[in-house]
Amino acid sequence: MSFPFYYTAAEIGSYRSPVTIFTATGKKRPADMKIKMLRLFEDCIDMSEPESDGWTIIADLVSAFNLEDVPQISNSITWFLRTLKPQSMVAFGPKTLWHGLQHAVRAFIDMEQKGMIVRKRLNSIVGDKFPVSYGISIAYWIALVAISKSLMPMLLIAGSMMHVEGYDYDPESQIDPTVLAKQLPYLYEAWGKALTESIETMDEVLNSEFDATLEETGWSDDLLRDFKAKIDTPEKLKSQSQQGCSVCLDDYSLLGHGLVEPRWVTFLECVGSRHKRDCSCQELLDQYKAIGYLQPSSTHVRNNTNDSDSEDEVFHDAESDPTDSKKSNNPDENSWVVDCERLLREVENGKGKRPFQEVTAHLYRCHARVWLGSYQTGEMLCASCFLQGEGYIDKESKEDWDLSSSMPASFVS
Numbered sequence: 001m002s003f004p005f006y007y008t009a010a011e012i013g014s015y016r017s018p019v020t021i022f023t024a025t026g027k028k029r030p031a032d033m034k035i036k037m038l039r040l041f042e043d044c045i046d047m048s049e050p051e052s053d054g055w056t057i058i059a060d061l062v063s064a065f066n067l068e069d070v071p072q073i074s075n076s077i078t079w080f081l082r083t084l085k086p087q088s089m090v091a092f093g094p095k096t097l098w099h100g101l102q103h104a105v106r107a108f109i110d111m112e113q114k115g116m117i118v119r120k121r122l123n124s125i126v127g128d129k130f131p132v133s134y135g136i137s138i139a140y141w142i143a144l145v146a147i148s149k150s151l152m153p154m155l156l157i158a159g160s161m162m163h164v165e166g167y168d169y170d171p172e173s174q175i176d177p178t179v180l181a182k183q184l185p186y187l188y189e190a191w192g193k194a195l196t197e198s199i200e201t202m203d204e205v206l207n208s209e210f211d212a213t214l215e216e217t218g219w220s221d222d223l224l225r226d227f228k229a230k231i232d233t234p235e236k237l238k239s240q241s242q243q244g245c246s247v248c249l250d251d252y253s254l255l256g257h258g259l260v261e262p263r264w265v266t267f268l269e270c271v272g273s274r275h276k277r278d279c280s281c282q283e284l285l286d287q288y289k290a291i292g293y294l295q296p297s298s299t300h301v302r303n304n305t306n307d308s309d310s311e312d313e314v315f316h317d318a319e320s321d322p323t324d325s326k327k328s329n330n331p332d333e334n335s336w337v338v339d340c341e342r343l344l345r346e347v348e349n350g351k352g353k354r355p356f357q358e359v360t361a362h363l364y365r366c367h368a369r370v371w372l373g374s375y376q377t378g379e380m381l382c383a384s385c386f387l388q389g390e391g392y393i394d395k396e397s398k399e400d401w402d403l404s405s406s407m408p409a410s411f412v413s
């Protein structure tokens with residue numbers, strides 16, 4: 001159904017009141033006018049097809065969500081998500097999944113930036129100002145963890161049902177349109193409910209995920225206080241440590257967690273799914289050998305000193321291993337697959353839980369196993385630099401962002 005009068009869906013979604021059209025760039029826009037206008041057309045907003053007007057409105061509301069003059073809890077996209085009536089006709093396509101993910105990640109980041117929920121906790125633990133760049137980065141990581149608990153799994157289910165390339169599904173199976181038509185409204189309803197509830201209880205959600213992360217990382221109050229004391233000394237501030245962020249150079253060696261190597265996640269995911277066609281793992285394998293991932297290193301040996309079972313089997317040198325079947329003059333097509341599995345075992349063994357890596361891998365799956373940024377092999381990133389690389393954090397505040405500009409091919413329906 002199209003809109004009555006002369007407004008198009010896009011005009012309603014991106015509606016700007018006449019008052020704000022003339023305000024300086026960066027000024028917030030009134031949300032109440034937009035909501036009033038949406039309410040007028042509430043009964044005729046059509047979301048029954050992936051290309052219906054309702055989705056255009058959602059995309060526009062999402063792309064301008066942080067330009068409104070109210071908190072997330074009362075902005076127009078949150079209002080819109082709350083208004084869906086049960087049993088509404090809802091059908092969407094892969095593009096909607098992308099918009100949903102973008103909105104969730106940006107909404108959580110925005111709320112943490114404004115409320116500083118995690119950063120206040122860190123400050124209170126150390127009894128002073130927790131080192132700012134680390135505090136911001138840890139807060140973003142916790143925001144990602146919160147999204148990965150209920151929202152990301154819903155996207156993975158929807159993407160799998162729709163056979164979105166890059167998601168897990170049985171390629172032999174066919175999409176059953178009847179099942180899909182029945183399930184999609186439930187998924188959308190569950191998504192709207194989970195997202196709006198998270199936004200309404202963001203303090204509680206982030207505090208609870210922060211507590212869980214403290215437990216997973218083993219970060220005691222003493223460790224965090226000790227970290228602050230040491231990192232505040234000038235010589236430790238920007239270290240060339242192996243556990244430093246490749247972009248901002250923040251040193252995570254004392255924390256032991258908080259960095260991710262996006263290329264390694266790509267490798268892990270591809271090995272885990274037994275390699276997609278034309279994958280880059282062979283090339284990655286050579287690069288990992290070149291940068292010494294298969295060499296014994298003092299850091300790795302130290303990490304494994306308490307793990308007597310794995311001590312003998314890890315970190316042998318693949319290049320000099322006489323059983324290594326991947327030689328340049330013997331291109332056995334399966335040998336590199338075996339090497340990939342061995343490399344994975346050797347690097348991951350004894351490292352225990354890696355909660356930040358795990359949550360970025362979850363995001364990677366939701367991106368249809370694509371990174372939006374480009375990363376070098378061995379490049380380690382803190383959460384701030386990682387989210388900047390993926391385009392979720394802008395260096396400068398922008399006007400409405402274009403949701404399609406970074407959309408991976410899998411979501412273009």
Ligand SMILES: [Zn+2]
Pocket residue numbers: 245246247248249250381382383384385386
């Ligand atoms: Zn960084």
Ligand SMILES: [Zn+2]
Pocket residue numbers: 270271274275276279280281282
């Ligand atoms: Zn592969």
